Every structure is written in structure tokens, then in C-alpha cells.
Amino acid sequence: MFLIVAVCAAPMIASYITYYVIKPESRTNYGVLLNPSQYAIPELGLTELDGTAATLGAYKGKWIMLQVDSGDCQKECKDSLFEMRQLRLMQGKERERIERVLLVTDNKPVDVKGLAPFEGTHLLRGKADMIKAWLPTEPGTSASDHLYLIDPRNNLMMRFPKSSDPYKVKTDLSKLLRASAIG
Numbered sequence: 001m002f003l004i005v006a007v008c009a010a011p012m013i014a015s016y017i018t019y020y021v022i023k024p025e026s027r028t029n030y031g032v033l034l035n036p037s038q039y040a041i042p043e044l045g046l047t048e049l050d051g052t053a054a055t056l057g058a059y060k061g062k063w064i065m066l067q068v069d070s071g072d073c074q075k076e077c078k079d080s081l082f083e084m085r086q087l088r089l090m091q092g093k094e095r096e097r098i099e100r101v102l103l104v105t106d107n108k109p110v111d112v113k114g115l116a117p118f119e120g121t122h123l124l125r126g127k128a129d130m131i132k133a134w135l136p137t138e139p140g141t142s143a144s145d146h147l148y149l150i151d152p153r154n155n156l157m158m159r160f161p162k163s164s165d166p167y168k169v170k171t172d173l174s175k176l177l178r179a180s181a182i183g
Contacts (some may be wrong), residue, residue, distance in 0.1 A: 016079025028175070029158075029173075030168035034136060036155035042134055046103070047109055048125045054124050054163045057154055061175070063101045063183050064150035068131060068143040071108030073115060079148065081118040083166055094177045095151075105131055138162065149176075 028051040046054045056064065065084050069077040084100045091098060100121040104110060105128035115121070134156075136141040141162050146167065160169050177183075 005176055011140065016078075030165070030172050031073075031149065031158040031160040034154060034159060036151075036157055038054060039134065039136060039156040041150070041154055041156060042130065044103075044126045044130050046126045049104075049123050049125060051114070056101070056124075056150065059099045059101070059150075059154050060154050061183055063097055063141055063173075063180075064099050065100055066101050066103065066104060066148040068103045068135065068146075068148075070106050070144075071104045071110045071125075073102075073111065077102075077113075077144070078118075082166065083165055083169075084147065087166060087173060091173060091177060095146055096160065097177060097183050098173070102134070103131055137160075149173075151176075 041056055044056070046056070048054050056066075065087065067077075067080050067084060069080070073081070081100075081102065088095045088098045088100060102121055102123050104123060104125045104163075107125075109122060112123075116124070132143060135146070135148060136159060137143055137146060138161065145162040147160040147164060148156060149160070151157045158172070162173075
């Protein structure tokens with residue numbers, strides 16, 4: 001009789017031990033998940049390039065891929081913008097749910113003609129100190145080294161590492177878009 005009870009109870013006991021004692025450490029996301037309550041989007045004093053006031057809230061309801069860089073957008077900046085464009089295109093019919101934003105952190109003039117291949121990327125200018133205080137970075141890096149993801153409810157929720165693997169980023173984006181009923 002005890003043997004029958006032990007055989008029936010063994011799966012339940014094993015599941016409790018696995019859940020409460022062993023705690024698996026594996027994860028399927030490539031990017032670093034951020035706690036939205038720690039990184040709520042502050043008032044950044046953003047403006048369009050022509051000086052009109054703007055906010056990231058204007059893109060509420062869409063996923064935002066966010067890149068930070070200088071106004072003179074050199075090769076690394078353009079490579080990041082190219083990667084963002086390609087990541088959006090790789091999402092197929094879901095690409096309309098994603099917006100691309102470049103936050104310019106200085107007063108240098110932006111070469112709009114040089115950024116023509118990245119048409120559709122929204123260019124906003126913000127205060128460098130406020131952006132630096134808001135965006136989390138890995139040790140030894142700056143905000144311009146990372147790609148950030150903001151969800152449709154305007155929560156900063158993911159940061160991708162410096163020199164990230166585009167295929168792994170694509171996989172993360174695909175999973176998020178598939179699982180999300182909003183945006």
C-alpha cells in the first residue's frame with residue numbers, strides 16, 4: 001500500500017523539489033531584461049530636429065528600438081541604424097508594430113542627407129546628462145553602445161549588449177511580438 005502511495009506522490013514531490021530547491025537558471029532571452037519600475041521614462045526634454053517639443057510617448061502603442069548617439073553620426077552610429085532597420089524588416093508583417101528612434105545627445109548638426117538610407121528612423125534631440133542618468137549600461141560602456149527596447153506601454157524593458165548578434169536580437173523581437181497582444 002505504501003509503495004502505491006509513494007509511486008503516485010513521487011511526481012508531485014519531484015516537481016516541488018525542482019521548483020523550490022533546484023531553481024533552473026536557464027533563460028531564453030538574449031537581451032538583458034530591465035525592471036520597468038527602476039527605469040521609468042523621465043521627462044527628457046526631447047525635441048525634433050527643428051526644435052518642436054517631442055516625447056517618446058508619441059510612439060505609445062508601438063515597440064520602440066532606441067539608439068543613442070551624437071549628431072555627427074559616424075560609421076558605428078550608421079552601422080547601428082542599419083542594424084535597426086534590418087531588424088525591423090526581418091519581422092515581416094509584424095514590422096509595422098516597431099518604430100526606430102535615434103536620440104541625439106549633443107547640439108552638433110545632423111547630416112539628414114547622410115541618414116537618408118535610414119528613412120523612417122525618428123530623430124530626436126535630448127539632453128545628454130538626462131539620457132545618461134536614465135539608460136542603464138554595462139560596466140565600461142556608454143548608452144551609445146547599446147540598443148534599447150521600449151514596450152508599447154512606454155516601459156524601458158530590454159537592453160541588448162554592445163556588438164550584439166543581430167540574429168539573437170531578431171529572435172528576442174520575434175518572441176516579444178508573438179507573445180504581445182498590444183502594440
